[in-house]
Amino acid sequence: MTLIALNKPYLVHCKFTDDEGRPTLAQFGLPPRVYVAGRLDHDSEGLLLLTDDGRLNQRLTDPRWKAPKTYYVQVEGTPTEEALEQLRRGVMLKDGMTLPAEARALARPGSAGARSDADGDAHVDAEPPWLWPRTPPIRVRRTVPDAWLELVIREGRNRQVRRMTAAVGLPTLRLIRTAIGPYHLDGLAPGEWRTETPREEAERGDVRREGPPRGGIRRAGAAPRRHRR
Numbered sequence: 001m002t003l004i005a006l007n008k009p010y011l012v013h014c015k016f017t018d019d020e021g022r023p024t025l026a027q028f029g030l031p032p033r034v035y036v037a038g039r040l041d042h043d044s045e046g047l048l049l050l051t052d053d054g055r056l057n058q059r060l061t062d063p064r065w066k067a068p069k070t071y072y073v074q075v076e077g078t079p080t081e082e083a084l085e086q087l088r089r090g091v092m093l094k095d096g097m098t099l100p101a102e103a104r105a106l107a108r109p110g111s112a113g114a115r116s117d118a119d120g121d122a123h124v125d126a127e128p129p130w131l132w133p134r135t136p137p138i139r140v141r142r143t144v145p146d147a148w149l150e151l152v153i154r155e156g157r158n159r160q161v162r163r164m165t166a167a168v169g170l171p172t173l174r175l176i177r178t179a180i181g182p183y184h185l186d187g188l189a190p191g192e193w194r195t196e197t198p199r200e201e202a203e204r205g206d207v208r209r210e211g212p213p214r215g216g217i218r219r220a221g222a223a224p225r226r227h228r229r
Contacts, residue, residue, distance in 0.1 A: 002031055004050040005183055006193040008028040010134050013042045025050075030189055030229060037061055038180065042161060046177035047185050049196075054205075056198060060180070066154040070179035071161050072106075072128060073149045074138065079105045080216045083168040087151065095157060098164060102152035112185035117165070131176075132190055146173060193227050 008014070014036045025036075036048040037060040051057050059065060087103035106128060111118045125147055140146060147172075151161055162172040178185050182199045 001036055001053040001056060001198065002051060002197040003053075003198050004030060004034055004055065004193050005186070005188065005196050006030070006048045006050060007185055007188040007190050008040055008048040010045050010166060010191040011042055014040055014048065021184050028193060030193065039158075040177060041175075044175040044176075044177065045190065046175075047124075047183065049180060050182060053157060061156070062171055063156065067180075067181035068102075068152050068154055068179070069156070069177060071151045071153070072131075072147055072176045072178055073151060073161060073165060073172055074127065074156055074174035075165050076141070076144055076146050076173055077170045078145050079149060083170060084149075086168045091164050093157070093160075093163050095169060098157075098160065099154055101154075101164070102150075104150050107151060130207060134174060140173075148202040167183050 015024055016026045018024050033052045037049040037051050038059045040048050049060060084103045087101050090100050150152045161175055165172045181194060
């Protein structure tokens with residue numbers, strides 16, 4: 001049984017061949033006969049799991065597992081406490097109400113946490129200090145502020161995070177998945193991957209969310225062997 005954690009770069013499609021010649025997973029030298037376990041849109045970045053075991057793939061993608069998926073989201077606008085509370089309660093999309101999510105504005109480095117002013121606007125920093133540059137970079141409007149959120153959801157609807165932030169008036173500019181259940185990026189650079197040991201929690205379907213990255217993407221245990229493209 002093989003389980004791979006890959007940091008999928010921006011604009012790479014989650015397949016191994018493409019009739020239109022667009023970037024695919026084939027460029028990263030992954031082991032043979034591994035298949036994607038769960039989607040990640042081509043314009044999103046971050047953690048992608050792949051496995052050669054059909055039963056494990058099914059467990060990882062089964063909606064009944066409700067694995068928490070953690071995203072760092074750069075949004076256009078300034079998040080208010082009201083907007084964050086809407087995300088926490090669930091928002092109405094065209095395909096129905098979302099499940100309650102965990103949502104917080106990322107605080108400035110060294111601060112005690114995101115705080116709100118008299119108007120309910122959260123004061124947040126520019127970007128996480130561990131973040132790699134995106135190529136091409138996002139388009140930033142100088143007259144409109146942007147901010148970073150951490151969002152944890154337990155569903156897998158099509159482009160769900162983007163639709164959720166748009167529904168509360170915060171269009172997504174950049175989207176990075178940092179964790180799926182007990183599996184984390186763990187410092188992988190874009191295009192790097194490593195072999196994971198399937199966790200006992202995932203086998204039982206009992207996955208508990210671990211804490212967010214602190215000063216960088218969370219590391220656990222011995223340093224993994226990384227593979228570059």
